[in-house]
Amino acid sequence: MILVWCVLALLALVPVSTATNPGVKVKLTQKGLDYGRQLGVATLQQKLRTISIPDQSGKGRIFIGKVEYSVTGIRIVNLQLPTSTVGLVSGTGVRLSIDNANIKAQGNWRAKYLWFIKASGSFDLTVSGVTISVNIAVNNDNRGRPSVSMTSSTANLRDVNVRFTGRLSWFYNLFRSYIERPIRKALQAQICPLVAKSIPDINAELATLNVVAKVDNYVEFDYSMLGSPIISSESIELGLKGVFYNIGQRNEPPFSAKPFSLPSLNSKMLYIRLSAFTVNSAAFAYHNAGAFSFDITDDLLGGLFASRRANSPDSDFHLNTKTFEASIPQVAKLFPGLKMKLLVKTVKAPIITFEPNNVTVQISSTVMADVIHQNNTLSPLFMLNLEASASPQVNIDGLNLKASVTLNRIQLSLNKSYVGKFEDPSRQASSQFDNIVKTILELTVIPKVNVHLQNGFPLPALGKIKLVNPQLVVMKDYLLVGTDGQYLG
C-alpha cells in the first residue's frame, strides 16, 4: 500500500518538475477568429468549386410508360457561401458553420419515352439551403508549431432542383425527381471529403511558421509552442517558449519563467504577453556574447562633437588626462597632455523590471581607463565600478518591438587604481567625476545601444499578418501587446 502511494506521489511530481513555463503567451480572441473565418471560407469556397457531379443515367416510369434518361457534362457555374460563423469549442478547437450555401450547375439531358418519343436539351441545377458544419481541433505538431485536424464534418442539402429546357422539356420535367435523387447523393458524398482536403493545406501553411528567429549576430529568439493550446469559449491561448539564446550555443538562462495568465481582454484580435523573463533572457544572452562591451576613445567623442559642434557648449570636451585632473590629480601630472581610452563592460547581465507604465534596467559594469602613449601603447590608470539605471521607452513598429533608453543615474566607485591612491569617486564631495563619466556614456554608449534597440526584436511570427493599431502597455512583470491584424496573402 505504501508503495502504491509512493508511486502515485512520484507520478504527481514528474510533470511539475519537468514543466517549463512559457515566457510568452499569445491569445487569439473571437474577434481574431471572425477575421480568420473570412480566410477559411474563401479557401473552402475554392475547394467546393471543384465538386464534380458524375454523369447520371437510368430508367423511370411516368404514367403508363418507361422513360430512359441520361444527364451529362454537369459543371458548377456558381457557388456561394453567404452565411458562416466560427465559434470556439471549449477544450478542443473551433467549429465552422456554413448556412444557406447555394450551388448552381448546368448540364445536358437526353431521354426516351415509350418507343417513339426522343428528346434532349440542357438543364439548370439549383442546390439551396446547404449547411456544412466542421469541427477542427487545434494541437501542437510536436515541433513547436500549431496544427489542425478535422474531428467531424456534416453536410446537408435542403433543396435540389433540376429544370430541363428544350423540346418536350415540360413533359420530362415530370420525372426530374429521378435525377435529383442521385445528384443529391453525389453532392452530399463529396462535400465533407473536400472540406477534409483543406486541412493539409492549412497545416502546410502552419508548418512554414518559423519558430526560431535570428535577431542579429549575437542572439536568436525561440518562440516554439509549449504544450497544447488552451481553448475556452472565448479564446485560444498558446504558450510559447520565449527565450533568447546565443546563436549556436543554447545556454539556458540561470532564472526561469514564472507561471502567469493573460488578462481577460477580448476587444482586439490578438494579445501577446512578453514576460520579464523573456526580456531578461535577451539581456543574459547579449551579456554572455560580450555584446555589452564598449571601447570609448577621444576620436569617437570628437567625431560625435564635430557633428554637434555648432550648438554644443562642451565642444572642447576631450577624453584626456586633463579632463580627470580635478578628480585624480596624479593622472594629469604623470601623463600630461595624453589621450585616454575607456572600456565599459557589463560584469553581469543587466536586469530589466516591468512596473506599471515603467521599465527599468539595472546595469552593473566596470570602466577600465587607460592612457594612450605617444607610441600608441596603453598603460592602465584605474578601474571603476559603475552601477547605472536606465529607463527604456518601448514601442511596436511593424512586427518588431523597439526601444530607446535614457540614462537615469550612475554611481561610480573605485575598483582598482594603477596610479596610487586617490579619493574613491563614491566619496568625493563634488559629483564632477560622475558627471564626466555620465556625459561620456550619454555621448557614446547610449546612442550605440539605441541604434541597436531601434533595429528591434521580432514578435512571435504571425505568418503573413500585418499588425493594425497595435497597443503596448507595460504591466507588472510583463509587456502586453494588443493588436488587430490584416492578412497580406
Ligand SMILES: *[C@@H]1O[C@H](CO)[C@@H](O)[C@H](O)[C@H]1NC(C)=O
Ligand atoms: C520607475 O521605477 C523605478 C524603480 O522601481 C523608479 O525608481 C522610477 O522612479 C520609476 N519611474 C517612474 C517614471 O515612475
Ligand SMILES: *[C@@H]1O[C@H](CO)[C@@H](O)[C@H](O)[C@H]1NC(C)=O
Ligand atoms: C611606449 O612609450 C611608453 C611611454 O613613453 C614607454 O614606457 C614604452 O616602453 C613604449 N613602448 C614601446 C613599445 O615603444
Ligand SMILES: *[C@@H]1O[C@H](CO)[C@@H](O)[C@H](O)[C@H]1NC(C)=O
Ligand atoms: C572589481 O571588479 C570585479 C569585476 O570585474 C569585481 O569582481 C570585483 O569585486 C571588483 N572589486 C572591487 C574592489 O570593487
